[in-house]
Amino acid sequence: MSNVNLEKIKREEFLKKPNFTKTDVKKTLDKIVKIVDHMMLKFHGDVFPRACSKNYVYDTVGNLEWDESNNESIWTTSFWTGILWLMYEYTGDEKYKKEAQLHSESFRTRIDNYYHKNEQEAGLNHHDIGFLYSITTVADYKLTGSKKALETSLMAAKLLSKRYIDTAKILQAWGDMSDPEQRGRMIIDCNLNIPLLYFANQFMPDDTYYQMAYNHAKTASKYIIRPDASTFHTFHMDTETGEPRFGSTHQGYSDDSCWARGQAWGIMGFPISYRYTKDKEFLEKAKCLANYFLNRLPKDFICNWDLIFLGDEDQRDTSAAAVAAIGLLELINQMPKTDKDREIYENACLYITQSLCEKYLGENNEGILKSGVYFYHGNLGINEYLIFGDYFFVELLMRLYKNWNSYW
Ligand code: GLY
Numbered sequence: 001m002s003n004v005n006l007e008k009i010k011r012e013e014f015l016k017k018p019n020f021t022k023t024d025v026k027k028t029l030d031k032i033v034k035i036v037d038h039m040m041l042k043f044h045g046d047v048f049p050r051a052c053s054k055n056y057v058y059d060t061v062g063n064l065e066w067d068e069s070n071n072e073s074i075w076t077t078s079f080w081t082g083i084l085w086l087m088y089e090y091t092g093d094e095k096y097k098k099e100a101q102l103h104s105e106s107f108r109t110r111i112d113n114y115y116h117k118n119e120q121e122a123g124l125n126h127h128d129i130g131f132l133y134s135i136t137t138v139a140d141y142k143l144t145g146s147k148k149a150l151e152t153s154l155m156a157a158k159l160l161s162k163r164y165i166d167t168a169k170i171l172q173a174w175g176d177m178s179d180p181e182q183r184g185r186m187i188i189d190c191n192l193n194i195p196l197l198y199f200a201n202q203f204m205p206d207d208t209y210y211q212m213a214y215n216h217a218k219t220a221s222k223y224i225i226r227p228d229a230s231t232f233h234t235f236h237m238d239t240e241t242g243e244p245r246f247g248s249t250h251q252g253y254s255d256d257s258c259w260a261r262g263q264a265w266g267i268m269g270f271p272i273s274y275r276y277t278k279d280k281e282f283l284e285k286a287k288c289l290a291n292y293f294l295n296r297l298p299k300d301f302i303c304n305w306d307l308i309f310l311g312d313e314d315q316r317d318t319s320a321a322a323v324a325a326i327g328l329l330e331l332i333n334q335m336p337k338t339d340k341d342r343e344i345y346e347n348a349c350l351y352i353t354q355s356l357c358e359k360y361l362g363e364n365n366e367g368i369l370k371s372g373v374y375f376y377h378g379n380l381g382i383n384e385y386l387i388f389g390d391y392f393f394v395e396l397l398m399r400l401y402k403n404w405n406s407y408w
Contacts, residue, residue: 052381082135130193157200191269267327319389
């Protein structure tokens with residue numbers, strides 16, 4: 001048994017199914033096709049949406065463009081590509097595939113630039129290489145069998161593996177590996193970066209990448225999750241001794257609060273690690289995280305940006321809601337068929353999805369999911385479209401629409 005608290009789920013609604021069917025999912029996906037087609041008029045070739053909109057309109061950024069003022073966009077260009085792959089899967093229309101494959105070329109150029117031009121300008125000195133390549137070149141390989149996309153994905157995994165610190169058994173999140181400020185800092189978001197290593201390991205002669213991903217997930221599970229099943233956003237390890245130091249936040253309300261999207265990265269990420277490793281600890285912990293999350297939802301089932309806020313009038317973060325709902329589906333897929341909690345998680349996922357479809361779908365054709373929060377204290381992307389919120393909402397709908405083969 002895990003030493004983390006498993007709260008009993010309090011919302012009575014989760015005991016019964018909402019009135020929300022696959023037809024409703026399809027209706028929303030059809031509306032999203034129209035939004036994406038409109039967005040494609042502005043975003044094509046090397047022109048991508050930025051991480052977050054301003055007044056619900058995305059500005060543009062290039063995948064190969066280094067822009068100090070918008071350094072956050074370096075981890076988010078892939079989400080637009082991911083949306084195009086999902087649209088290709090949903091509609092079968094080759095125009096999405098054609099555009100997404102152009103992006104595969106661009107993501108390859110980023111790696112080539114890292115090696116042959118300027119490391120800094122390639123924007124790959126961070127662990128978000130997993131977010132960048134899983135839903136671009138890995139998706140390309142899985143959907144089209146492209147050998148070049150596979151090769152690029154393996155090059156990306158190699159870059160990511162350089163961030164592994166064996167003493168601490170973590171992948172360092174940010175900054176140069178010798179930067180004392182960042183040295184030994186892991187963040188919960190990395191749960192979605194390590195699938196690139198699990199994936200790449202299948203093509204390797206030994207299990208080095210698998211061990212890195214597995215060890216990182218174990219260390220995160222041990223230190224990032226608090227005994228009450230809330231999570232730290234980030235955790236600092238001593239890289240000389242491998243001992244834990246302290247938890248802190250970057251995007252949450254405070255060091256001891258629970259940033260909603262961080263919790264969601266955990267709810268989605270730990271079951272993915274279970275899928276690859278079959279280590280039951282990941283499932284047990286994910287359930288603890290899920291119950292903590294589900295017990296702190298306002299009336300409309302969409303979490304506030306930090307779970308310290310419980311009010312109906314507080315600021316929602318729909319991106320966290322979409323990621324957590326996907327996590328519930330991952331959990332259900334991995335849990336034994338006899339587990340009675342499966343139905344509760346399925347109902348909860350459907351209530352969240354219904355609310356996202358009915359209250360938060362974009363209305364101006366410029367983005368997909370309203371009311372996201374990127375970085376509250378940084379005054380960045382508050383109550384706006386977030387390109388990753390858009391992506392995960394579409395992934396959530398695709399998972400409910402069909403038996404979707406994960407890019408992660
Ligand atoms: N991975 C960064 C974020 O969730 O905002």
